[in-house]
Amino acid sequence: AGRWDPHALEARWLPVWDEAKPFASGLPGDERPGKYVLDMFPYPSGDLHMGHAEAYALGDVIARYWVQRGFDVLHPIGWDAFGLPAENAAIKRGVDPGVWTRQNIEQQKASMRRYACSFDWDRVLATCEPEYYRWNQWLFLRMHEQGLAYRRPSQVNWCPVDQTVLANEQVVQGRCERCGAAVTKKKLTQWYLKITDYADRLLDDMEQLQGTWPDKVLAMQRNWIGRSTGADVRFVVEGRDEPVTVYTTRPDTLHGATFFVVAVDSDLAEELVRDAEPGVRETFEAYLEAVRGTTEIERLASDRPKTGVFLHRHAVNPVTGERMPVWAADYVLADYGHGAVMAVPAHDQRDLDFALAHGLPVRTVVDVRDEAGEPLPDPAQSRVATSGDGVLVNSGPLDGLRKAEAIAAVSEQLAADGLGGPTTTYRLRDWLISRQRYWGTPFPIVHCEGCGEVRVPDDQLPVELPPSEGLDLAPKGRSPLAAATDWVSTTCPSCGGPALRDTDTMDTFVDSSWYFLRFLSPTSTTVPFERAEADRWMPVEQYVGGVTHAILHLLYARFFTKVLHDMGMVTPTEPFSRLLNQGMVQMDGSAMSKSKGNLVKLGEQLDEHGVDAIRLTMVFAGPPEDDVDWADVSPAGSARFLARAWRLARDVTSPVGADPSTGSGPLRRVTHRVVADAASLVEGLRFNVAVARTMELVNAVRKAIDDPAVGPADPAVREAVEAVAVLLSLVAPYTAEDMWATLGHEPCVARAGWPAVDESLLVEDTVTAVVQVMGKVRDRLEVPPGIGEDELRELAMASEKVVASIGGATVRRVVVRPPGLVNVVTG
Numbered sequence: 023a024g025r026w027d028p029h030a031l032e033a034r035w036l037p038v039w040d041e042a043k044p045f046a047s048g049l050p051g052d053e054r055p056g057k058y059v060l061d062m063f064p065y066p067s068g069d070l071h072m073g074h075a076e077a078y079a080l081g082d083v084i085a086r087y088w089v090q091r092g093f094d095v096l097h098p099i100g101w102d103a104f105g106l107p108a109e110n111a112a113i114k115r116g117v118d119p120g121v122w123t124r125q126n127i128e129q130q131k132a133s134m135r136r137y138a139c140s141f142d143w144d145r146v147l148a149t150c151e152p153e154y155y156r157w158n159q160w161l162f163l164r165m166h167e168q169g170l171a172y173r174r175p176s177q178v179n180w181c182p183v184d185q186t187v188l189a190n191e192q193v194v195q196g197r198c199e200r201c202g203a204a205v206t207k208k209k210l211t212q213w214y215l216k217i218t219d220y221a222d223r224l225l226d227d228m229e230q231l232q233g234t235w236p237d238k239v240l241a242m243q244r245n246w247i248g249r250s251t252g253a254d255v256r257f258v259v260e261g262r263d264e265p266v267t268v269y270t271t272r273p274d275t276l277h278g279a280t281f282f283v284v285a286v287d288s289d290l291a292e293e294l295v296r297d298a299e300p301g302v303r304e305t306f307e308a309y310l311e312a313v314r315g316t317t318e319i320e321r322l323a324s325d326r327p328k329t330g331v332f333l334h335r336h337a338v339n340p341v342t343g344e345r346m347p348v349w350a351a352d353y354v355l356a357d358y359g360h361g362a363v364m365a366v367p368a369h370d371q372r373d374l375d376f377a378l379a380h381g382l383p384v385r386t387v388v389d390v391r392d393e394a395g396e397p398l399p400d401p402a403q404s405r406v407a408t409s410g411d412g413v414l415v416n417s418g419p420l421d422g423l424r425k426a427e428a429i430a431a432v433s434e435q436l437a438a439d440g441l442g443g444p445t446t447t448y449r450l451r452d453w454l455i456s457r458q459r460y461w462g463t464p465f466p467i468v469h470c471e472g473c474g475e476v477r478v479p480d481d482q483l484p485v486e487l488p489p490s491e492g493l494d495l496a497p498k499g500r501s502p503l504a505a506a507t508d509w510v511s512t513t514c515p516s517c518g519g520p521a522l523r524d525t526d527t528m529d530t531f532v533d534s535s536w537y538f539l540r541f542l543s544p545t546s547t548t549v550p551f552e553r554a555e556a557d558r559w560m561p562v563e564q565y566v567g568g569v570t571h572a573i574l575h576l577l578y579a580r581f582f583t584k585v586l587h588d589m590g591m592v593t594p595t596e597p598f599s600r601l602l603n604q605g606m607v608q609m610d611g612s613a614m615s616k617s618k619g620n621l622v623k624l625g626e627q628l629d630e631h632g633v634d635a636i637r638l639t640m641v642f643a644g645p646p647e648d649d650v651d652w653a654d655v656s657p658a659g660s661a662r663f664l665a666r667a668w669r670l671a672r673d674v675t676s677p678v679g680a681d682p683s684t685g686s687g688p689l690r691r692v693t694h695r696v697v698a699d700a701a702s703l704v705e706g707l708r709f710n711v712a713v714a715r716t717m718e719l720v721n722a723v724r725k726a727i728d729d730p731a732v733g734p735a736d737p738a739v740r741e742a743v744e745a746v747a748v749l750l751s752l753v754a755p756y757t758a759e760d761m762w763a764t765l766g767h768e769p770c771v772a773r774a775g776w777p778a779v780d781e782s783l784l785v786e787d788t789v790t791a792v793v794q795v796m797g798k799v800r801d802r803l804e805v806p807p808g809i810g811e812d813e814l815r816e817l818a819m820a821s822e823k824v825v826a827s828i829g830g831a832t833v834r835r836v837v838v839r840p841p842g843l844v845n846v847v848t849g
């Protein structure tokens with residue numbers, strides 16, 4: 023057909039690629055250097071949506087580019103297949119989560135194939151398959167052996183109506199997101215991974231990622247880990263045998279501590295109020311009840327009134343011997359530091375707000391000055407705490423020291439006196455990985471009355487999920503697996519006696535914390551991944567995915583990589599060298615996410631405009647980090663451009679292999695300039711600009727073809743159109759493949775190789791130098807703009823026209839003004 027018909031191209035080339043497998047990776051004997059390009063794997067919750075289409079179009083540009091550059095590119099895909107969507111569908115429609123999940127995987131796989139994603143289809147995996155989650159269990163056992171996986175009772179958010187545990191995100195203003203009931207706390211014994219052991223390395227190794235990960239993501243990780251350096255201080259509380267420890271970043275202000283606050287929802291508060299008078303206890307209970315209905319964010323908000331209850335107890339300041347009232351309040355958090363603070367109202371705003379609200383004393387101990395050297399106003403009057411640098415006052419032996427000196431001195435003294443000392447505190451908590459749900463990896467642990475917690479031996483893995491049939495999957499705070507009694511009762515691997523299987527399943531973030539390693543050895547039945555493969559491919563050179571995973575997924579993947587490094591299983595300590603967070607696809611400002619509903623259906627867009635036009639639209643819409651508003655882009659415009667490019671190939675009349683050096687110089691310069699620029703643009707992740715440059719090249723070729731002085735038979739035209747085909751192969755693979763065939767080549771254009779750039783064609787355009795003889799213009803020369811005086815003189819004097827006009831006269835002088843003028847004086 024003489025018309026660009028995207029659907030005909032799709033039908034023609036898909037089967038060819040299925041056969042040719044241009045993106046098979048790691049084949050024996052393949053000598054190309056390796057490179058690992060990874061797209062975040064999807065949840066199989068329905069078909070692909072526009073967000074996937076954007077992410078995979080961008081990842082594909084990178085993967086296909088490196089293939090063209092001669093690399094053996096590992097670009098795998100799989101499915102993050104455990105988790106709630108499958109379970110909710112199962113509960114709503116009564117289908118088995120596995121059946122539902124695998125159907126969706128097949129549907130997504132078909133869509134990805136049509137979308138021409140450059141995945142290596144021989145490496146696919148789904149985390150819900152026993153061959154995969156068996157290795158979750160294996161890794162868990164290794165961590166359990168090292169004490170990195172452990173169980174402990176913990177408070178969880180509990181919805182008494184839905185009878186379910188809620189994640190923090192599911193608690194909205196103290197209420198259940200789903201039913202609106204007031205959320206309570208419940209104690210459950212749960213599994214944790216000891217990520218806090220890695221807090222320092224997770225922070226310090228970010229140095230390796232500086233400049234190659236978005237700054238925003240690094241900042242979010244840093245905040246999440248929240249390292250704080252300060253000191254522990256032990257306070258005697260009257261009537262209590264054990265001293266109470268507080269964490270402070272300002273040990274220098276110890277003399278300014280005027281009261282003491284414990285988190286209202288801490289065990290300590292409960293203990294301190296236990297023997298109090300009934301009136302105090304009741305006030306406390308009522309306050310605690312009210313606080314339970316608020317979120318951590320609300321509790322920490324600085325503009326909230328500072329509420330609290332005096333517990334009628336006293337702590338003793340270890341350096342002044344002063345008695346300080348002990349209060350319970352909600353602005354102190356139970357699970358940060360030690361859940362208690364020494365309050366220094368003069369130098370901490372929240373303490374000051376509290377002191378002013380409850381009539382507690384304020385004592386300045388650091389003399390902080392403004393720029394003019396004037397003391398800042400008294401915090402008790404100004405209601406503004408002073409936190410800057412200054413000189414210690416009202417602090418006995420510390421008086422006269424500067425803040426930093428005092429911090430060091432007090433920390434040392436506390437350590438010497440056994441009253442505390444320097445310490446580091448983190449916001450990061452151990453990772454709670456227990457879920458009381460069905461659709462996840464069972465814990466490979468057996469509980470035996472005699473032996474306690476027993477690891478399932480490696481040779482008995484996987485511990486497979488029991489069939490869902492007959493189990494009530496609805497959330498109820500107890501795992502549905504507990505009802506699978508035949509499955510639960512087992513024998514103890516240690517003593518052979520009767521024992522019970524652990525019935526929780528793992529957080530699905532465990533699955534995604536190491537999937538990038540499983541792609542290296544997707545079918546191994548002896549190891550999660552081969553060490554030799556890890557050496558060949560790791561770390562991932564480029565990771566592409568949504569910013570929604572900026573904290574948890576990336577932190578957990580980094581954590582697992584470090585654990586595996588320590589086990590000698592991988593060399594690098596960071597899994598992902600470079601990270602690209604693509605923007606979101608929006609429709610009139612609303613995100614194309616699972617929850618918002620897909621207003622624009624990917625399938626319909628592909629039907630209407632063709633795969634290539636949609637891919638091109640995604641890539642051309644703007645910088646890859648920016649959101650794409652579907653109302654602002656033009657898939658029809660993309661289609662018109664592709665048709666234009668496609669027609670070029672049909673116009674070429676020179677034969678395959680025609681020598682371009684005999685062709686049009688100006689066109690060649692455009693071609694080579696665009697190819698060179700496109701390479702650095704793609705490597706710099708500026709794909710949209712690379713597309714714009716390709717468009718320029720298409721225009722230049724069309725002009726050349728229509729120009730009688732060049733025309734379709736010029737070998738430079740063939741060279742240019744072949745370059746267009748290769749450039750387009752990164753974005754519009756069907757169109758590119760068809761052009762390649764029209765140009766007389768065998769498939770696949772994806773493996774054609776990046777066009778070699780002739781550096782000499784990259785020199786800047788020329789300028790015209792005028793050559794005069796005795797003031798009369800005799801010749802015009804095209805010269806490089808940077809030409810030197812001698813070179814220009816030589817060129818001018820070599821001109822036949824100039825030589826002819828000089829004739830037999832003697833050259834008296836040559837005036838040279840590079841690059842534009844030469845005047846020959848004769849006589």
Ligand code: ANZ
Binds near residue numbers: 271356357359361366
């Ligand atoms: C006394 C003091 C004086 C403080 C002063 C600050 C300024 P970061 O930097 O975030 O680690 N704190 C300690 N434990 C707390 C808890 N569980 N909930 C709420 N606040 C807590 O903060 C450390 C500071 O936050 C500590 O230093 C403590 O107040 C408070 F002029 O101690 B400070």
Ligand code: ZN
Binds near residue numbers: 516517
């Ligand atoms: Zn036993």
